[in-house]
Each structure stands twice: as structure tokens, then as C-alpha cells.
Amino acid sequence: MPYALFPNSVCSQLEGRCKALSSIRSLLEHIASRHNKIALLVIDSKIDGTKMDITALKNAASKVILSVKTLYSLGFLGKVIIGAPKLDALEYVKEVARLSENMDSVYFTIDLEKNNIQGTLEALVSIPNKNRVYGTGISACAPGIADNTYKLALVNNAGVVGLSYLWTIDKRSSMVKAIRYFGGIMTNYPADLTKVLTDAEISLAKPSFKIPPATSTAIRETVPPCDCNYHSGGCSISKASPPGLACKCRYAGTWTCRGSITSCKKPSSVSCKTPTKSIKSCLEGGGDCGGYR
Incomplete structure (x- = not known):
């Protein structure tokens, strides 16, 4: 090679x-x-x-x-x-x-x-x-x-x-x-x-970093839903993500939007810990948030 x-x-x-x-x-x-x-x-x-x-x-x-x-x-x-x-x-x-x-x-x-x-x-x-x-x-x-x-x-x-x-x-x-x-x-x-x-403003781990031990045996078999609607200019959240997660909106064509679960850009933020339908929560997902204009 x-x-x-x-x-x-x-x-x-x-x-x-x-x-x-x-x-x-x-x-x-x-x-x-x-x-x-x-x-x-x-x-x-x-x-x-x-x-x-x-x-x-x-x-x-x-x-x-x-x-x-x-x-x-x-x-x-x-x-x-x-x-x-x-x-x-x-x-x-x-x-x-x-x-x-x-x-x-x-x-x-x-x-x-x-x-x-x-x-x-x-x-x-x-x-x-x-x-x-x-x-x-x-x-x-x-x-x-x-x-x-x-x-x-x-x-x-x-x-x-x-x-x-x-x-x-x-x-x-x-x-x-x-x-x-x-x-x-x-x-x-x-x-x-x-x-x-x-x-992405993510730091590399250092030798001192901690991997937390598991605290639960309750395996999640399904992905919790979130969803987005189309408005003039783009997408906005119509169903918020669960706490600690974000909703990524994307334009799906023909004036429709879809949402999918992803990690938060800033896990320590209030918009991540207690997600809502707001633009701040939408921005945590890193998707299309043009519907808030």
C-alpha cells in the first residue's frame, strides 16, 4: 500500500x-x-x-x-x-x-x-x-x-x-x-x-477521565420519539426529546420535517437537561431550526 x-x-x-x-x-x-x-x-x-x-x-x-x-x-x-x-x-x-x-x-x-x-x-x-x-x-x-x-x-x-x-x-x-x-x-x-x-468543541479524554460504572439493568429496546414540523423557513420541534437528549430536525421534502434523537451539543445546558419545543432545544440537536424565524 x-x-x-x-x-x-x-x-x-x-x-x-x-x-x-x-x-x-x-x-x-x-x-x-x-x-x-x-x-x-x-x-x-x-x-x-x-x-x-x-x-x-x-x-x-x-x-x-x-x-x-x-x-x-x-x-x-x-x-x-x-x-x-x-x-x-x-x-x-x-x-x-x-x-x-x-x-x-x-x-x-x-x-x-x-x-x-x-x-x-x-x-x-x-x-x-x-x-x-x-x-x-x-x-x-x-x-x-x-x-x-x-x-x-x-x-x-x-x-x-x-x-x-x-x-x-x-x-x-x-x-x-x-x-x-x-x-x-x-x-x-x-x-x-x-x-x-x-x-464540534469536544475535548479529547485525558488519563484521569472516568468511565462511570453501570447503574441500571433496564435495557431500552426502543428509541424514544421526538418530532418536528415544517414552518415557513424550515423546521421546528413539535414533540420534545426526553431529558438529557436532543431532537435533530431535518427537512424531508414536500413541506414536511422529521425529528430524530441525538446527543446534545452542550449536555450541561438547561435546554438539554429539560428539553422543550424551543429554538434553544432545537439548536442542541444541530439540525434544521429555520422554522423559528
Whole structure:
């Protein structure tokens, strides 16, 4: 691949073919040496639950937890997410959660079930440890994530899980959409994502940031509605969003508007905490608010 053609990609730093020849210890030391710059490490466990019995899954969990303990002993200050790809590796995730129960900075997830957010969350909430997060993503050759999954990830983020994240997003337009629904984004283009976040006035996380523990097992299976009407000049909110969320209005053609749930641009604002049909609440959604003129 001509990496020079993609200067903002992490791949541009490679001098040749990428080979996984580093020892675990050297990788941990490398990460820990940047302890003041790395806020979150995601350990993407390549676990195939269809080919491993319970003993093998538990042994794998013990080894990864040992590595995490070593990482923290070397001075790492950030948070760690340990993930398994599919629900067939649930026993691995359960053992990770059990072994990390007293480690406040370690979280667990299943992050390759694509649009099966309901099944994933049901599996995660069945585990007593409350340090659960939700992850999902797409690969270059796979179908995209459904809009409803974006919205369900958002409405379940507060309480059912402490954080929702999405991988691997490389197009700027996809980044702009994703940051309104997910608290974490994985990308091969960190400079581009930083620019998108800066434009949206969203700060990058620091090692001291906190991922809150889950506080609820009540999974939201549907997205709460909001709606917008057309007026001369554009849209206005006709049905307000629930507290803590925003309504994004869009013109749908033939003098009609539609509304959809999204995150607030300023979560601490009164217009976000107690949404109304006002223009201030409409602006929180970042959509068409021309109907208030």
C-alpha cells in the first residue's frame, strides 16, 4: 500500500510491512512509557468461543488480566477495556469481569455483534461486575451499522453501560455522525478525528477521565420519539426529546420535517437537561431550526 498517499493515517508511520514480532512485555512498556498521553487502551481479544472449552476461555482471561496488572505496575494511568468479539465467548468475558472486579479502571465488553445490540446488552448486564461498556463496529467488507443501533447505543449509554464506542471509523463524514451517538471512536486517522472533535468543541479524554460504572439493568429496546414540523423557513420541534437528549430536525421534502434523537451539543445546558419545543432545544440537536424565524 502506498502509505505516503494517506499522511494522516497511522499506517503512514510504517517503514515496511507490519509484523507482530514484539513481546508482550515490550508492548506494555511502550504503552506505559506514554502514561501521560494515553487515556484508554482497548485489548481486542481474538477469542473464538466455538473452538475453546470453558477451561481454555478462563485460562485466556487469567493471562490477559495478568498483563493488565503488569501494565499498571509499570505506571500506566489510563483505563483498559477488555473485549471479546462474539457472544460465544461470554464465558471469557465473565471470567475477565470476575478477575477485575476490584480493579476500578478495567472494563469489559463484547464488540463484534454488529446490530445485535439487544443480545449484547442482555449478555453484559447478566454479569455482576458493573464496569461494562458497549462496543460495535464495521469492517471494510461488511454492511454498515444501522441507524437504530446508533440511537439505541446512545439511549442505553447512560446507566446500562458506562460508555459506548464504535470502530473503525476513517471517513470524516462518518466521524461527524458517530460523535453524536458514541463516546468513543476508533480510527486509523487520529488527526482527522481530532479535527472533527475540535470543530464540534469536544475535548479529547485525558488519563484521569472516568468511565462511570453501570447503574441500571433496564435495557431500552426502543428509541424514544421526538418530532418536528415544517414552518415557513424550515423546521421546528413539535414533540420534545426526553431529558438529557436532543431532537435533530431535518427537512424531508414536500413541506414536511422529521425529528430524530441525538446527543446534545452542550449536555450541561438547561435546554438539554429539560428539553422543550424551543429554538434553544432545537439548536442542541444541530439540525434544521429555520422554522423559528
